[in-house]
Amino acid sequence: MDIAIRILQLLLSLSILVFIHELGHYSMARFFGARVEKFYLFFNPWFSLAKWTSKRSGTTYGLGWLPLGGYCKIAGMIDESMDTESMASEPKPDEFRSKSAFARLMIMAGGVIFNVILAFIIYAAISLTWGTKVLHSDKVSAGMEFSATAEAVGFVDGDVILRVDDTEAPNVLDSRFLSSLVKAREVEVRRGTETKVIAVPEDMMRRILKAEEGFGSLRMPFIIDELPAGSPAEGSGLQVGDRVVAVAGQSTGDLSQVIAALHEHKGQEVRLTVERPDGLHELSAKVDTEGRLGIQLRPIEAIYPIETVHYNVLSAIPAGFDRATQAISSYVGGLKYIFTKEGAKQMGGLGTMGKLFPSSFDWQSFWSITAFLSIILAVMNILPIPALDGGHILFIIIEMIRRKPLSDKAMTSIQTVGLVLLMLLMLYANGNDVYRAFFK
Template structure:
């Protein structure tokens, strides 16, 4: 059921993204007077669920049965379909090939432009509807747990982040927080009663990719919220109790306590409890599922999270900033794709599907859709034949040479680009399949 929910979200998101992308090409083509032959939501091999042809424009609008995006076919253009029949005749004024280079460039850039605008609109909407949650890093009193790679450059589990470069106490709930740590020049932490400054290596991301590790995660203490009257912990644990050790082994994070309880399934454990500053020892049974019959406090009840609301005028610049920061962060990370370690991390539909939660939530859905819209825009602008960026490159070359490439050259380059693109897609999705079976 969890997989099905993720698949539905992925297909819905991709349908929105590709429709908007193709709408960008369509809108620019119509604006510059180029005829659009077909505009489809979803693909339609063999048959369409619905189609209608406009008598005024001659465009066929339709809905296909294969929910994997959509397409916009512009007259007089050699696209990924490699259909060259239309260009065998003399150019018509309303064809793509008859338009001036700038008009053709804008038509090809339309998809990327619309995807970026979509991300901006979504981020603005998220900010306006849900606001933002702020938890300053210096208020995460339990600090962070760090990977072995992060520890190798000087971090110690429990370090509290005080400053990242010039940013004092950044918001740990910001999706860019972890990226800012990885790309920082220096990070100041509180370790016990002391402050330490850690110089970050320039190849931090490369080291993490090589080790196939993340940077770290926030620590959340194991704090009891409630105990039912039928629970074996009733009378032993109380609301507000914080577990600091299991069988004399110190635990400062929920995951550490849960792991220790899982190791004691069907047995019993002795928990060291911090109750209003007093340390108590309580022995209680653990059921066969590794549970002790309590409800835990959530992060918002443990740490002082501030909710910031926005009006329309303040949400717009916040949306622009978030979109801009996400684009710059993704572009910076592109260079790692061309490394051995980065290539191993590439993924296809499976990786994208895992971005979505296993239960539907509108805020998460739109945030992930905005991020995927940026990925689609950035990937499409790359100067690779068969992508929009490849077409744009051809047009720029034409503007420099003052004459276009031959139709034969265009077809050959498009064919090579399409083959390379298909191989890349097979590799990325093959990585997903490999990881699903071998866990890497």
């Protein structure tokens, strides 16, 4: 069921993003007087679920049956369909090839522009609807849990982040928090009663990619918030407010460690050490066959002092713009790692994208992920790769410089090479997903 929910969210998100992307091409084409032959939501091999042809514009609008995006076919253009029959006739005034270089450039850039605008609108709407949650890093009293790679440069489990370069107590709920630690020159932490400054090496990201692990995560204490009737923990002596600090004598610093330790004792009676205001207590509890106690955990909002920054319509606009530009900057900055051995191994396809979505539907998460995917779609499409929008834009810029277009034969050949490269890239990315799912 969890997988089905993720798949449905992914399909809905991609349908929105591709529709807006193609709407960008369509809108620019209509604005500059280029005829659009077809505008489809979803693909329609063999048949369409619905279609209608406008008598005024001649455009066929349709709904395909294969929910993997959509397309916009512009007259007089060699695109991924590789339909060159119409190119043999004399150019018509309403065809793409008859338009000025600037008009063609804007038509090709329309999809990217609309995806960026969509991300901005979504981020602004998220700010307006839900605000921004802020938890300053120095308020996370339990500190962080670090990977072996982060520990190798000086971080220690339980370190409380005080400063990242020139930023004092950054917001740990900001999606950029972990990447800021990786890219930092130095990080100041509180370790017990002492303050330490850790120098972060310039190749920290490559080290993390090579080790195929993250940088770290927030330490969340395992605190009981509710004991449902009939749960395995009923009658064990556990109380609301208990913090589990050890399982079977094994010290557990945070929630993830408790969960892992309980999983090792599933279906068994296990000794727990819990912390209460009056000190430590030991008791035994039954773990079910899935490694759970059947209790309700205290949410992060009840453990750490989280603030919510609210926005009105006017203040949500710059907030949305800031989040969009930061997302673009972060993603573009990380693209260079794709061309490294370590980064290439981390590439993923539809499976990786699907895992971005939570296993239970939540509108805030859905729109936040959709906005980020819109940024990814925009950035990837603007890359100067044949068969992508960026490839067409590059050819138009070359034409503007040399003052004559490339031949149809050259364009077809380049498009073919680009399509082959894209197919190989897609196979590699989705192959990585399969390998990680079944062989790791």
